[in-house]
Amino acid sequence: MDFQSFQEKYNVKFKNEQLLKQAFTHTSYANEHRKSQIKDNERLEFLGDAVLELAVSQYLYRGYPLMSEGELTKLRANIVCEPSLHKFSVQLGMDKLVYIGKGEEATGGRSRPALLADVFEAFIGALYLDQNFDATLNFLKSNVFPTIEVGAFSHAMDYKSSLQEFVQKQGQQVSYQIVNEIGPDHDRQFVAACYIEDRHCGEGKGRSKKEAEQRAAERCLTALKQTEQ
């Protein structure tokens, strides 16, 4: 993959291709080419980090209207963190475009998670500078947010706490009950029901009672969210 096909594949078109290339330039490469005054991606990474924080914050704020600030903050930290950004970077094939120094290449720098996470942030920073916030948001909507939607971060979401906080604000109580156990012993699944006061408001299935309750709370939150809108 080259920069041309990368841009075509992800439907972006940089006005300033130098900026695009700078986003992929590790400091080890810039150091090896000092005379040509090549700029590395570190300052772009600084900017991109903030662009990404806002894009993800806005996405979560709008997408999860019932989630508390604490829960939102936790989820954001799970999305904007090195392991996630590394994953996005590899998914997009960014590792193939990185300019790194010879020493760094020899020691496997091209696949180093921290380096690739930085490249992802630097790319976001470059896109923001070259175009604007909305264009950057569109890129993320097409290429990154779907990963969030398929539940890749659901391990970080504590639906029971979210629901608890929400119903407490209304002065109500939430409770759970295991209403069914299915499957043979070695492959047992539980079904939990969730109640607000005495009203049944969702069921969930899981390999543990806790997981079943989390799924039930999630369904219940989704239902409440639809009612509120």
Added chain:
Amino acid sequence: MDFQSFQEKYNVKFKNEQLLKQAFTHTSYANEHRKSQIKDNERLEFLGDAVLELAVSQYLYRGYPLMSEGELTKLRANIVCEPSLHKFSVQLGMDKLVYIGKGEEATGGRSRPALLADVFEAFIGALYLDQNFDATLNFLKSNVFPTIEVGAFSHAMDYKSSLQEFVQKQGQQVSYQIVNEIGPDHDRQFVAACYIEDRHCGEGKGRSKKEAEQRAAERCLTALKQTEQ
């Protein structure tokens, strides 16, 4: 001050005044008025924090083209932190507009730095939602960034390190020399000169040798910045 005069004073006009009021609503007030379903400012604070991070990052990125990523990050952390946000909040008179619960009011909550810093962030979040990023940036440019420009954060800026990093990238060396000491013993001031290789590129004055060198490095960086543009 009421919300009307606050908006007039700072030249903002909310389309959705509820959102403006929500930004000033501490959770203790919302808890005391549960029946009227008043929303507190916590989710707005989550969003505002990210808006502020990006606004400040962009401001620093553009304003300090020679500053390294490490230096930018340090400076941003010094601007987007509780003591600074508390100061901005008080400067803008936000403390007078806060809705807090009776218990919180009785224990001096209205002047609590953390509470006021949160209100500042929530206001920024509300402005962003009600309008857009550019409008929020304009508000900050008029009312907050000037505080940065007058050097309120210069204690956080290590000009000597910035200059060092910059000249090293060009393969050059920087050095300092105390060229004068002025004033009587009890009010001594030092004058430092800064050299890149052997070229004199700035002088600075200070009450300690270190301070004088920092000021000299700052002058030198400003000169280099002008040359680069």
